[in-house]
Amino acid sequence: MMKVNNKKTIRNLSFKSLKAAKMRNIMAIIAIALTTVLFTSLFTLGIGVVDGLQQSTMRQAGTSAHGVIKYIDDETYEIIKEHIGNYEIGESKILAERVNNEAFYKRHGEFWYHDENNIKWGFQEPAVGNIPIAENEIMTDTKTLDLLGVPHEIGAPIALELTVKGEEVIRDFILSGWWETDPGGMDVGILITSRAYVDAHSDELYYSYDVDRSMTGAINANLMFDNSMDIQGKLNKVIGDSGFQNTDEDGYNFIQSNINWSYLSSGASEMDITTTLILVVALLIIAFSGYLIIYNIFQISVLRDIRFYGLLKTIGTTGKQIKRIISQQALFLSVIGIPIGMIIGYLIGLEFVPKILSETSAAGFETVVKMNPLIFIGAGIFSLLTVWISTRKPGKIAASVSPIEAVKYSEVESINRKYKKSTNGGKTGKMAIANLGRNKKRTILVLISLSLSLVLLNSVFTLSRGMDMDKFLSTFSDTDFLIGHAEYFNSYFYRGEDSVADEGLIKDIESQEGFLEGGKLYNPGTVESFTVEDANADSGYNIGADNNPWASVYGLDDLPLGRFEVLEGEVNIDKLKSGKYIIYAISTDDNKIPQMQYAHFGVGDKVVLHNEKYIDEFKEDTEYTTNEYEVIATVKEKFYTASDRFGSEYTFYLPSEVYLPLTYNKAIMTYAYNVKDGYEDEMEDFINNATEKIYPTMHYESKNTHLGEFEGTRTMFLSIGGILSFIVGFIGILNFINAMLTSIITRRREFAMLQSIGMTNIQIRNMLCIEGLYYALGTMVLSLILGVLTSIFILKPMLGSMWFMSYKFVITPIIVSWPFLVVFAVAVPIIALKAFMKDSIVDRMREAE
Template sequence: MKNDNCSMVYKLADAYYRKNKSKNIILTSAIAMSIFLIYSVFAIISGKMDADYLLYARNGGEITSTYLENASKEQYESIKELDYIEELGIKKYVGYAKVNKMDEGIVEYLDKVGFEKLVKPAYGEIHGKYPEEKNEIMLPIRWLKEYGIDNPQIGMNIDMQLRNKESGEEYENRGMILSGYYTDYVDPGINAPIAYVSYKYMNEQKIDIFPVDEIMLLQSNLYDVFSIEEQLYKDIEMLDEQQQFIGQNTLVRQSMEDLFGNYLVMGCCILIIMISAFLLIYNVVNISVRREIKQYGLLKTLGCSLKQLKTIVRIQTEKMLFKGVVIGGILGVGVVGILIRGTLERLFFKGKGDADSISIFYWGYLLLAIGIVSLTTFFATNLAVKKTVRLSAVESMRYSEYSNHVFVKHIHSAKKTSILWMAWRNVKRIPTKFMISILSLSIGYIAALGTLVITVGTDTTNNILKNPDFKISSIIEMHMISEYIPKEFSDQTPVIPKSEVEAIKNIDGIETVNISKGGFAVIHPQEDKALSPKMKASAGESREEFATLQIVDQKYIEELQQYVQKFKISADIEMLKKGEGVILLHHHELSPVLEEEVDKVPGTNISFYNLDSYGKDDTEKIKLGEMKCAGYIDTKNKHFPDLQMTTNGTNIIYFIISQEGFEKLGMDEKNFVISLNVDTLREPIIKQNVEKLVENVNKKSQEWNQLLLYSNSEHLASAQSYIKVTNLVLGTLGIVLLAIGIMNYWNTIVTGIQTRKHELVIMESIGMTGKQLRTLLIAEGIWHWGIVIVLVGTVGYGILWLMGESIKKELAYFRFYFPWKLFIILAIVLLIVTIEIAELIYHQTKKGSIAERLRFNLE
C-alpha cells in the first residue's frame, strides 16, 4: 500500500535537519560563501568600472567616443541607421564670449541627445534646464564666478559679450537669461568654459546646423578605437578626402581594459568565479547527501517512496539554502556597500565631485548570485539523490564510497614508501572527489596568482616609471611666436641654454641624462608634394609653415625599423638611417584616402629654409637644403616606440631626422628636452637644485619662452589613489577565490575521513600504530598539495603567460611577471593547512578506545 503521509515526511525531514547540524553548517556556509563570492566579485568589479567611467567622463567633459567633423545631414541620417551606434548627437560651434577682459569662453549648441546622453553625465550639480528660447543661456559655475556671481538664480539676467565665429573679432553686448548652470571638472588651465545656447538663438544668428561641426557618436562597447573607424568607413561615404572619423574606446571599454586588459581576460575571470562557486556547492552537497545514503536506504526498506525521499532531501536543502542566501546576501551587500561608497569615493574623487551616481547595491547581481547558487544546489542534490534511487534498499544500507579491503602486508611495514603508497591509493579511490578537490584548489591558487599578475602588469605605475625622474622642456610653439621671429627668436636662439644643460649635468646624484635635440625650419607646404596629405588633413592653405626636426639616434632608428616591419608600415627607414630623408610624425590625422596618398610620397623632396626667411620674399629666403620624405608614421598607435618629443609637436609639422641628415642641412642644434634619472635617496635635494636653475632661466625669459619642470615622483604620488583602489579590487578577488579553494579542499578531506572512520579503526585494530595513522593522513594531504603545486607551477604558469600576452596586445605598458614569491608563500600556507587538517582529523579519530570506536561506527 502506498504510503502518502505528508506530515510524516515533513517530520522526518525536520528530524534529519536537526540531527545533521555539522552538515547543515557546512552546506549553509558554502551557499553563503558562494552568494558572497558571486555578488561581491561582480559588484566590486562594476563599482570600480563605474568609478573609472565617471572619472574619465568628468576629466574629458563628455562621454562621446567617436567624432565626425563637418558632417552633412545625409551622413547624420545614415549613421543614425547603424545598429552598432548607441547614441548620436550634434555639436555646433556658435562662437565665443568674454569670460573676463582677457579670456574667451566657447559658445556651443547641442541637440537633445548630445546634451542629455553624451555631455550631461560628465557634469555635476546641474540646475535648471538646457536653453530653449533665443535669449537663454546655460553656463558653468566657474564662468559665473568670473562674473562675480556666487549665488546664481535660474531666470536671472546676465550681461554678456558675444560674437559669432563668422563675425570677425567684434563682440556684441547682449543681455541673456540664465536657464541653467552646472559644475564641470575638466582642467581649467587647458579647457575653456563652455556656454550653451538654444536652437532659436542659432536661427536668429542665421547659423545653419548642417554641415555640423561635430557629429558625436557613442558606439557599442564591443568596438575598440580601430575597429570602429574601420567599420564606419565601410558604412559611411566621406564627403572628401580630408574628412575622417576620429575613434576612441568607449569609457566602459576603457575602464574594462584598465582593469583586465581585454574582454577575453575578463571573461576568463568571470568563468573562474562561476566554476569555483559551482565546485564548492557541488562538492559539499554531493558529499553531504551521499553520507546519508545508508539512512535513506533504511527509509526505503521501511516503505518510503522515491518521491517522498526526494521531498525529504529537498526540504532540508531549502532550509539550508534560505539561510545561506540570507547570510551571503547580507554579507555581500554590507561589505561591497562599504567598500564602494567608502573606499572608491574617498580615494578616487578628490576634487572631482562625489560618487552619488555610483550604485552601492546591485539588485541584478544579487538575483544572479541567488539564481546560480540555487540552481547549482538543487542540481548537485538531484545528482546525489539519483545515486540512492538507482540502488536497491539493501544496497543502499550497505553502501560505502570506500572499499574496506586493506593491504595488511603494507600496514605492518615500517617503510615510508608503503605508507605513501597507501595514501596515494586512498587519495585516488574516488576520482570525482579527487579531481574536484584538485581542480578547486588549483583554480583558487592560479586565480590568486593571476590577480597579482594582472595587478602588477596593468599597474599604471609601470607606465609612469618608464618616464624619467625629471623632465625639463620649453613651452615654445612656433606658430604662436611668429611675431617674434627673427628679432627675438632666430636660428641661433637656444631653447634650453647650453650653460644650463651643463649646470644640470654637474649636479651631484644625477645618474643619466637624455637630451632631445633638433631645430626649427620654415617650409613651403604648397610647393612640396610630400606634405600634401598632411596639409589636406589640417585643411591648411598657408604658403609658409614652421617645422620641427628632431634628431633620433641609431638605437631609436633600429627600434623604429622593427616597429615598421612588424606592423607593415610604409616608411623607408634605410633612407632615414643614411641621412637622406625625414619621416613626418602625425597624431592620427589622416583619413583612409589620405593614407593611400601617403604611400605615394616616399622619395619626394621637402625643402627647408632658416627661420630668418619667415615672411620674406622668395629672393630673400635662405634655403638650408632638401630632404626626401621617407614616409608618415602615426604616433597614436599604441605600439609606437617611445620618443621624447618636444612640447611644440602638436600644432606644427614634426619630422624626425638622423644626426647625419641634420648635419647636412647645417641647422643650429637646439636642446629641446632634458630628462634626468637620479639617485633616489638624493632626489629631494636634486629637485630643489633643478627648480632653482629653471627659475633663473625663466626670470630672464619672456612669457612665451619659459621652461617647464616635470617631476615623475609627483605624478606617481597623484596616481597612488587610483593604483591603491585597483590593487584592492583585484587583491580581494584573489583572496576570495583562494579561500573558496581551501574550503573545498577542507570539505573534501574532512567529510571523506568521516566516512572512513570505520576503516581507520579496523586498520588500527589489526596493527597500524598511531604514528603510522598520523603519517598516512598527512601523506594524503601532501599528495593533494604536491599535485596542486606541480599543476600550478606548470599548467598555471602557461595559462598566466598566455593571459599576459593577451593583455599586452591591448596595453603596451603591460609587463608579465610571474609572482614566484607569492607562489612559494601560498605553497607553504597550503602545506601548513593540509598538515593541520590531518592533525585535526587524527585527534578526532583517536577519541575513545578501539572497541568503543568500532562499536560506534558499526551502529
C-alpha cells in the same frame, strides 16, 4: 500506480533531518554564501565598472546623447530636424575659434550656444540661476568662474576676449547662472550664451566650414534615440531619410557623424575576445570552486546519515523522494546563504568599483554604484545552479543505496583487484596512498581546487610584474621633465610663436643645482610652413599651395634627438648634422605598434621639403626654399614627447642646427631635461612653484606625474587579484578540510577494527598526516605544472599584446606558498581526528550494526 499526497510528510522529514545537523548546516550556509559572494562581487564589479566608465566617458565626451551630426549649416539642421521621428535632437553652435583670456592658458576655454536639450545632455544645467536668455547673458562652471576671477553672483560682469573668424573682439556679458564643475568631466571651460546672442551676431557667425574648415558658425546636432542599441544604424537611417549620406566623404551630400563612444552596448557585438574570455573563465572558476565545496559538504552529510536513508528505504520511501529531501534541504540553506552572500558581495563591489575606476579614465569622477537588479538576478541564478549541480551526486548516492548496503557503505569504489602477498602493505605510508586511491575523483577535484588558487595567485603576480614601468613612462615622458606653454599641454592649440616655451624659465632650470642635461624642441606651430613631395600621397590629404602634402617638421637638440625607438636604420647625430639626412617618424596604434600602412618613406628614400622662409618680421617678403634629404632612420612617433600632439603621416626630425636656418619662425615648442639622481623631488618643487607664480603661462609634465598613475594601476591589479586568490584559496582549503572529514567519517568503523588488532592512535594520526602530505605534494606538483603552462601559453601572449607590458616568467608565489600548504596538510587531520575519534572502539564498531 496509486498516487499518495505525501509532499507534506517529505517536507517534514527534510526539515527535521536538517535540524539534526546544525554543524553541517552552518558549513553549507558558509559555502553557499562564499560562492554567492564571488558571483555577486563579479557581477557588481562588472556592471558597476561598465556603468561607471560609461557615465565618466559621457562626461569626458561632453554629452550623454547617442550620436552627433557635425559641422552642418542651419538649413541642413532644419531638414534633419524634420526627419528624426520620435527621437530627440539638440542644437549646438560654436561661436568663436578661441577664447583668448589669459585664464584659459592652462585650461582650454570654449564659447558655445546650446539649446535646452544639449544643456541637459551635456551635464550643464545650472545649479544656481537660469539658462541665458538675453543677448548679454552667459553661464559657465564654477572652476571657470574662479579662473576668471568672477564672483559666484548672478549678474556679475564677465569680459571675454574672443577670436571670431580670424578677428579678435572683446564681448561683455553678465552671469545668469552656473553649475558645479564635474571633477570627472572634460577639463574645459565651457561658456554658454543665448539664442538672442546668436541672432544678434549672425553676420559674423556665418557658415564656412565647407570652404575653410572653420567650426565657428557650424552646428553640431546631437541625437537621443529611444535606447542605445544599434546606434549607428539609427543614425544612418536619420541621415538617409533626410537626403544625406555619411559613408562616402567624396560623394554627394556627405555629412560627418559619429556615435558617442561612451555607449559600450553599441559595440557589444564586437566585444573584445580577451574581455569575453576573462569573464567566462571567472564565472567557471567561481562555479567550479563553489561546486567542490558544496558537493563535499552535502556528500559528508549523506555519508553520515546513510543509515537514516537506508531505514527510509525499508519503510517504502522512493529514491525520488530521498532526492527531494536533499534538494529541499539545499534549497532551504540557499534561502539563507544566498542573501547573505549577495549582501557581502555587493558591499565588496561597492568598495572596489570606485578603486578600480580611480585607475581608469574615470578617475576623479564621483562613482555611484546603482542597485542594478541584474547583479542580484545573475548572482542568484548562478548560485542556485551551482547548489543544484553540487547536490545531484550526493542525492544519487542516498537514493540508490539499499537498506542492507547502507549499514556498511564506505564510499570505496568497487574495483577488481589482483592481490599479492607482501610484508610492507601495512605500513602507514602505503595505507595512506591506498586511501587516496579509494575515491580518485574526489582526490583529483581537491588537488585541482587547491592548485587553482595558487595558479590564480601566480597569474596575478605575473600580470603585476609584467607591467613595464620604463615602457609606460617612455610613452608619456621619456625624460624627467618636459616644459612648454600651457596651451601645448591643452593639446588643442599649440600656436608656434604665440605659444612658445619661455627661455627665461629654461635658463632658470639650467641654473638649478640638480640639472643634468636638456634639449629644446622646435616647431613652427603651423603645419602649412612645410610641404613634402610625395607622388603617392592620398588625394584626401591636406595639401599646400604647391599641391604637395603638408608636413610636420621638428628641430631637436641632441638630448631629444637621441631618444627615439628606431625601427630601421640608425640615428647618427653626426651624419644628421651634415644637413644631408633626415629622420622619418611612423605613427603607432593604441598598442604602440607602428602603423606601417600609413608609412610613406623608408630608409634610403629621398625626401624633398618645401617651406616658406619669411625675410622680415612683418612676413611681407616671402622666400620659398627647397631642400633634399635622405632618410637615415625610421622611428616610432613620440606623440606625447616630441610632437605638437596633432599627429601627421608626414612627420620629420632634423637636428636644431639644420632646422633653424630653414625658417624665420624659431619657436621653441618644448624643452626636455633630466636631473641628477636624488634631485627629482627638489626639481619638481622648483618647477611647480615657477610655473604657478613666476611663469604662469608655462606648464610641465614629469615622470613623477605618470609614475603615480602606473603605481596605482599595479596596486589595483594586486588588490583585486589578491582578494580573488584569497577567496578561491579559502574555498580550496575548505575542500581539503571536507575531504579529510569525509575520509575520517566514512572510515570510523575501519579505524576501530584496525585499533582492535593493535594499531595505535599515533599510527592512525601519522597515516592521516601522510595522507594530507600526499595531498600537499600532489598540489605542489599540479600547481607547478599548471602555473608554468598558464604562464607560458596564456599570460605570455596576452602580455605581449599590451604595449605597457613585458612578460617575465614568475613562479615564486607558488613555491613560497608550499610551506603553508604543508602546515595545513598536517594540522587539519590532527584536529579532525581529535574531533571524530572520541568514542571508544566498541562504540564505533557498533555504529554500523
